Amino acid sequence: MxxxxxxxxxxxxxxxxxxxxxxxxxxxxxxxxxxxxxxxxxxxxxxxxxxxxxxxxxxxxxxxxxxxxxxxxxxxxxxxxxxxxxxxxxxxxxxxxxxxxxxxxxxxxxxxxxxxxxxxxxxxxxxxxxxxxxxxxxxxxxxxxxxxELPTTEAVDAIEEFLATVCTVTVPWPHEPATMDYHAEGAGIWRQTVDAGGSRFTRLTAAEAAESKPTAAVYGTASEMALLMYMRIPNASLRMEGDADLLQRLQNGG
The missing domain is CATH 1.20.120.450 (dinb family like domain)
Structure with missing residues (x-):
């Protein structure tokens, strides 16, 4: 992590x-x-x-x-x-x-x-x-x-910094509570939770990620994940599981 x-x-x-x-x-x-x-x-x-x-x-x-x-x-x-x-x-x-x-x-x-x-x-x-x-x-x-390709070290921190700075807010999520897991291959796993209290994130171990079922999960390299968060590559270019529309709603701010 x-x-x-x-x-x-x-x-x-x-x-x-x-x-x-x-x-x-x-x-x-x-x-x-x-x-x-x-x-x-x-x-x-x-x-x-x-x-x-x-x-x-x-x-x-x-x-x-x-x-x-x-x-x-x-x-x-x-x-x-x-x-x-x-x-x-x-x-x-x-x-x-x-x-x-x-x-x-x-x-x-x-x-x-x-x-x-x-x-x-x-x-x-x-x-x-x-x-x-x-x-x-x-x-x-x-x-x-x-x-x-983005340098891996900077890309990994860009993922977490984006979740910390851009995504961590107290603005209520206008839909049903949801969780989105971001799996950066060999680099880390993060969970974004959105609900009436806003948006926040946590780091997950592989075991923690395997034991729970998020609303959706996306998988890619650290470079791909950072580029996805900044909407530099299309969502469809990465493997997705679960609610395919959640990522789009998150990107649109709800």
Whole structure:
């Protein structure tokens, strides 16, 4: 089962995935290339989005506190010439990492998610930025025509981070209570439970998963599971058992 990474390890992952993103931008035939997994976006749009996010969160971890109003973005856009864009991306990543390092893992800050399973701290932000950069690197690779399987270590944590940050909420589930099990081959099993109390998750051992019958279960590699959660691959591409409609309802927020 996955364990959360140390703060320095998270910063290193952000740095490594950001470098992979820049490599995909450098290799793409054009900055105007469509991004198939982000309909309506070009590779430039994707790069501008990622760099804007890095700079936005760099400001947040140093200048906000939990419960503050959502800060405004600075409105700056990335340059459109490729060499200058790559330099801008590198500087954006450096700003984020330096801000996180200065703030440290325990400093509180504003965040959009409920602090039930993912804290409003520098560590929470760092952990959120890893899959953000990981998935958008995959997007950029698609645009350049050379998508790669997600690194297993980052993919496994992306699964749990998604369940913790995006899915753990107190918003009531508007249907009958249900459980969805996510089986990442050789990497871990997670159960998402939805009911009137909202949505939450637990890790399962293989024995625990075998002893109970979830409403539905989905099976794939860690890379496939993370891409599925971020809706980068179709649901039908993974093996599913049980209520085939549950995953779609979860993806639609009910």
């Amino acid at each position: 996955t364990e959360q990474f140390s703060f320095p390890a998270l910063l290193q992952m952000i740095d490594e995935r950001s470098a992979a993103f820049r490599a995909a931008v450098a290799a793409a035939p054009s900055l105007d290339a469509d991004v198939p997994s982000c309909p309506g976006w070009t590779l430039y749009d994707l790069a501008n989005h990622l760099s804007e996010g890095d700079r936005f969160w760099a400001y947040i971890v140093l200048n906000t506190a939990p419960g503050d109003e959502r800060p405004s973005k600075d409105g700056k856009t990335a340059p459109r010439e490729r060499e200058a864009l790559i330099a801008w991306l590198a500087d954006s990543t450096e700003q984020l990492i330096n801000a996180l390092r200065e703030a440290g893992p325990d400093r509180g800050c504003w965040a959009w998610w409920e602090p039930l399973a993912s804290p409003h701290t520098g560590a929470g932000v760092a952990r959120r930025r890893v899959p953000e950069t990981l998935i958008h690197t995959y997007d950029a690779q698609l645009a350049s025509g050379a998508p790669q």
